[in-house]
Amino acid sequence: MKYLLISLLVLAGQIACTQPMHQEPGRQNAAAQLDKPYVILISLDGFRWDYVQRFQPPNLSAFIAKGARAESMISCFPSKTFPNHYSIATGMYPEHHGLVDNSFYAPEKDRVYSMGKRDIVEDGTWYGGTPLWVWAEQQGMLSASFFFVGAEADIKGIRPTYWYTYDERIPEERRVQQALDWLQLPPAQRPHLIAMYFSNMDDAGHSYGPNNDEKLREALMTLDTSLGKLFAGVDALELPVHIVFVSDHGMAEVDVDQFMPIEKLENDDLYRTVNNGPLAHFYLKEGVHLDSAYAYLKAREEHCKVYKTEDFPFYRDSITHPRLGQLIALTEFPYYFSYNRSMALLKAKGGKRGEHGFDPEIKDLHGIFYAAGPKIKTGITAPSFRNIHVYPFICSLLQLPIPTDIDGKVEVLEGLINKE
Numbered sequence: 001m002k003y004l005l006i007s008l009l010v011l012a013g014q015i016a017c018t019q020p021m022h023q024e025p026g027r028q029n030a031a032a033q034l035d036k037p038y039v040i041l042i043s044l045d046g047f048r049w050d051y052v053q054r055f056q057p058p059n060l061s062a063f064i065a066k067g068a069r070a071e072s073m074i075s076c077f078p079s080k081t082f083p084n085h086y087s088i089a090t091g092m093y094p095e096h097h098g099l100v101d102n103s104f105y106a107p108e109k110d111r112v113y114s115m116g117k118r119d120i121v122e123d124g125t126w127y128g129g130t131p132l133w134v135w136a137e138q139q140g141m142l143s144a145s146f147f148f149v150g151a152e153a154d155i156k157g158i159r160p161t162y163w164y165t166y167d168e169r170i171p172e173e174r175r176v177q178q179a180l181d182w183l184q185l186p187p188a189q190r191p192h193l194i195a196m197y198f199s200n201m202d203d204a205g206h207s208y209g210p211n212n213d214e215k216l217r218e219a220l221m222t223l224d225t226s227l228g229k230l231f232a233g234v235d236a237l238e239l240p241v242h243i244v245f246v247s248d249h250g251m252a253e254v255d256v257d258q259f260m261p262i263e264k265l266e267n268d269d270l271y272r273t274v275n276n277g278p279l280a281h282f283y284l285k286e287g288v289h290l291d292s293a294y295a296y297l298k299a300r301e302e303h304c305k306v307y308k309t310e311d312f313p314f315y316r317d318s319i320t321h322p323r324l325g326q327l328i329a330l331t332e333f334p335y336y337f338s339y340n341r342s343m344a345l346l347k348a349k350g351g352k353r354g355e356h357g358f359d360p361e362i363k364d365l366h367g368i369f370y371a372a373g374p375k376i377k378t379g380i381t382a383p384s385f386r387n388i389h390v391y392p393f394i395c396s397l398l399q400l401p402i403p404t405d406i407d408g409k410v411e412v413l414e415g416l417i418n419k420e
Contacts, residue, residue, distance in 0.1 A: 019167055021178070027161045028188040030140025036399050037240040037375065040179060040194045040230075041132070041390075043085060043148065044223070046202025046356065048210055048250035049073070049366040055217045059228035060370075063243070067372025068380040068416040073387050075249045075360035075367060077314040078279055081202070082115060084248035084387060085149035089195070090129030091391025091406035093316050097129035099150075100323045101276045105283045107322045112274060121166075124154040130403060132394055133160040136193045139400055144182050146175045148195035161191060172198060172226035180233040183241065192398060198223060205251035209352035210364065242373025242397050246390060251354040252364040254334045256346045258303075262337040265300055265329060267293075274325070277336050278357040281325035290326055297327060303335040314359060317407070333358050373397070375418050385412050393417075 049072035052060060076087045076094050080102045083094035094100045103114045106126070113120055120126060131150050133143035137158050144162035145151030151163050162182060164170070175196060182191050204212075204219035234241050262275045270293045271282040284293055290308065297306040306329045309319055314330070331337060336355050338346070346353070358365055366384065375397060392402045392410035396417055402410055 019165060019170070022159070022163050022165070024159060024161045027137075027142060029142050029190070029192070033139065033141040033192065034187050036141065036192055037242060037373070037397055038183065038190075038192050038194070039373075039394055039397050040196065040234070040241060040243045041088075041148070041394060042196045042198070042243065042245050043088070044201055044245060044247050044368065045081060045197065045199045046205045046249060046251050046354070047245075047247035047368050048201075048205070048364065049368055051201065051216065051220060052368070054213070055220050057220050057224035057227075059224045059231060060245075063227070063231055063372055064370050066378055067370060067376045068378070068382065069371070070369040070382040070385055072250075072363070072366035072384040073246060073369040073390075074384055075365060075387060076316065077360055078276065078357045079249040079360045079365045080276060080357045081248050082149055085197075086127070086129070086131070088246055088248070088387050088390050089131040089133075089148065089150055091388050091403075091408035092129045093388060093407050095315050095317060095319065095321045095324065096407060097127065098321065098323060099127065100321060101274070101279075101281065103274055103276060104281055104323045105272055105274050105325065107283065113323075122152045122154075124156065127153055127155045129406070131155055132391060133193055133195060134158045135395070135403065136398065136400060137161065141193065141398065141400065142189065142191040143193040143195070144179075144191035145195040146178055147197035149197070151195060160193075160195070168199060172200070172223065173229070176226050176230045176233070179230065180237070183234070183237055183239060193394070198226075201247075202251075205354035207353070209253045209354045210251040211253055211352070240374050242371065242376060244390070244394065244397075245368060245370040246387065247367030248387075249356045249360070250363075250365045250367050251356055252334050252358060252362065254336050254353050254355045256343075256350055256353065258335045259338045259343045259346060260303060260331065260335055261340050261343060263340055264302070265297060265337075267296060270296060271325075271327070275337050275339070276357055277338075277355060278331045278333075280329045280337055282327035282329070283325045284327075294327060297329060301329075304329050304331045304337075331358075333362060371416065377416055377418050380416055382413065382416060389413055 086099045143160040145160045208215040388408040389412035393413040
């Protein structure tokens, strides 16, 4: 009976990892798009700016050597996964596209956005801006996504032509093979933009901290093997394919003793609290005066600072978005808000962890940008830049017009593209 149960569990896992690809029926590349180049945009979640130099992964290092790179790529605030992936996808700051954090309260919907709520994640009405895949599809160019943030939602009524529902159990090798399979479709059905996502470096960084060389090297070499298969497969196709690597943020080391209870700041009579690690958003209850709630929180500051949102210094532009809340608490780096139950488990285990969400200007929180392909110059290292500028760069590679309502500027990275 024991072995039957194990076999059933293994079979269930295999079935779960063979979920079908979603495909929007009837779409084809417009005639004007058939001869355009191809771009594979790959996000390596939590991949810090210095990992390649430290660990020298052979396949990724060879890729970088034949293309261009940036010294680092700087996240938008906060340096969290969902807002920054979506900033890369839209070329907009989070306070413009509306995905202001990994979780937040949306007053207009009276609901809390959370990465684990499938009905919300797949609901396009939560997402502002025009993601790259939506923009491409609007121009008659097919796109595909294997787990890029936002691609599961019907944003402006549009999803990529090919896409997958997120399932972290799907192995890297399958994701790589799917990208190669997409590129071998007939030209009319072949996506010119493929967005992909890998989480193993983020997983390792969180579990062991960004200074655990043994565990990080192990994770990176496994990833590098899969990327080597992608590079070899793309080369064999002899198509004009550009590959662009980005990461949403870096990773900072946090001692378990630097975790602090968010419960100390909670007060359900005054406001709703949404915790995101280094920062917490507070949304006033009806009839509560801002100054009263502010005074209550200021009296409880410890290794953190409480701001009225209108005075918060870390957003790049608008601080009026209602999803930000009326008050924000930000920890002193590298302190981190958590819940008592989670803290107890962490402190029992002891040691170091990796976290992010802090001020993106801190170098440990910087990510990566690498690019190579037929139109990419070789041997150039660009200065560090903010991730909103990836969007117009991708548009240029795909030979698509660049929208006028984005925050990113084509001038920032155009020097990496060979115009001849």
